[in-house]
Amino acid sequence: MAGRSVVVGVGHYLPKRVVPNSEFEKTLDTTDEWIRTRSGIERRHFAAEDETTSDLATYAAKAALQDAGLTADDIDAIVLATSTADLTFPSAATMVQANLGMTRGFAFDVQAVCAGFVFALSNANALILSGQAKRVLVIGAETFSRIMDWTDRSTCVLFGDGAGALVLEAQDGAGTSDDRGILSTDLHSDGRYKDLLYVDGGVSTQSTGHLRMQGNQVFRHAVEKLTATAETALERAGLNSQDVDWIVPHQANIRIIQGTAKKMGLPMDHVVVTVQDHGNTSAASIPLALSVGKERGQIKQGDLIVTEAIGGGLAWGSVVLRW
Known part of the structure; x- marks a missing residue:
């Protein structure tokens, strides 16, 4: 027998305000066609002024708990991936913990920008396999609309807000690649590439800052690194891309x-x-896609899934799991 971290519930939340590409035509030298052909994005959601990252995360967490048929009392830990927490501290995860009425266990944030959810999933898996938690709520939530430079047409049209969450539960497996749950993980970072994607402000530099990106350079790294990490994770699980x-x-x-x-x-x-409906929601994009994929009837129990991401750092990685 082998311990596995199995997905038992998934959910998501998108803010009510939908922003189509055409809205940017009023203030920027851009067009719907330009945005669509270069990114595939048609619309995105922006959080309301009084809506924070922890609010979005809480809605997604509640949806995932409902899907799992569990309550906050059943959860041992919350791992929340975000680069846009409400406050410098405490963590957004502890705010979600309070919002859910969860008074036991522990909660913390993970910061690996767009790769955040993969890093959070890997950490949650480690907590379960080491026996520190039986059930972990893993969340990705972002309000990237708060760090956009609205005069920079190369970046501000790409990002959106949202949250996705899933519940991981310790279950026994046979120790083969046929098991449900997380089968392998693969994480990387290389801090030499900081200037390709970063926010030019923060606590220690005493400013909030805006997102800055060298899009062509990020693109160049993305396909190569994402393919390599996905193939490594599959290999670790004793699988290949034809099994996906x-x-x-x-x-x-x-x-x-x-x-x-x-x-x-x-x-x-x-x-x-x-991506056409959400834009780039950073750490929220993978759990959002998992939840929407299940909702659409695409993802079914027993399906083999590879999820991969790359973001500022650069940080990148992948997780292979059987739904």
């Missing part, structure tokens, strides 16, 4: 998604795509 039912990638850009699928030798009808 669904790639659920970080939803940054349709061309990166297409390029990675092609390099992995998988057709696009094996890829869950939500």
Whole structure:
């Protein structure tokens, strides 16, 4: 017998305000067609002024708990991936813990930008396998609309707000790749590439700052690194790309998604795509896509899923799991 971290519930939340590409035409030298052809994005959601990252995360967490048929009392830990926490401290995760009425266990944030959810999932898996938690709520939530430079047409049209969550539960497996749950993880970072994607402010520099990105350079790294990490994780699980039912990638850009699928030798009808509706929601994009994919009837129990992401750091990684 082998311990496995099995997904028993999933949920998401999107703010009510939908922003179509056409809205940017009023203030920027851009067009719906320009945004669509370069990114695949058609619309995104922006949080209301009084809506914070922990609010979005709480709604997604409640949806995931409901889907799992569990309550906050059944959860031992919350791991929340975000780069846009409400406050410098405490963590957004502890705010969600309070919002859910959870008075036991522990909660903390993980910061790996767009790769955050993969890092959070890997950490949650480690907590379960080491016996420190039986059930972990893993959340990705962002309000990237708060760190946009609205005069920079190359970045501000790409990002959106949202949250996704799933519940991981310790279950016994046979120790084979047929088991449900997380089968392997693979994480990387290389701090030499900081200048490709970063926010030019923070606590220690005494400013909030705005997102800055060298899009072409990020693109160049993305396809190569995402393909490599996905293939490494599959290999660790004793599998290959032909065993994959669904790639659920970080939803940054349709061309990166297409390029990675092609390099992995998988057709696009094996890829869950939500970028057209959500934009790039950073750490929220993978759990959002998992939840929407299940809602659409794409993802079914027993399906083999590879999820991969790359973000500022650069940080990147992948998780192979059987739904």
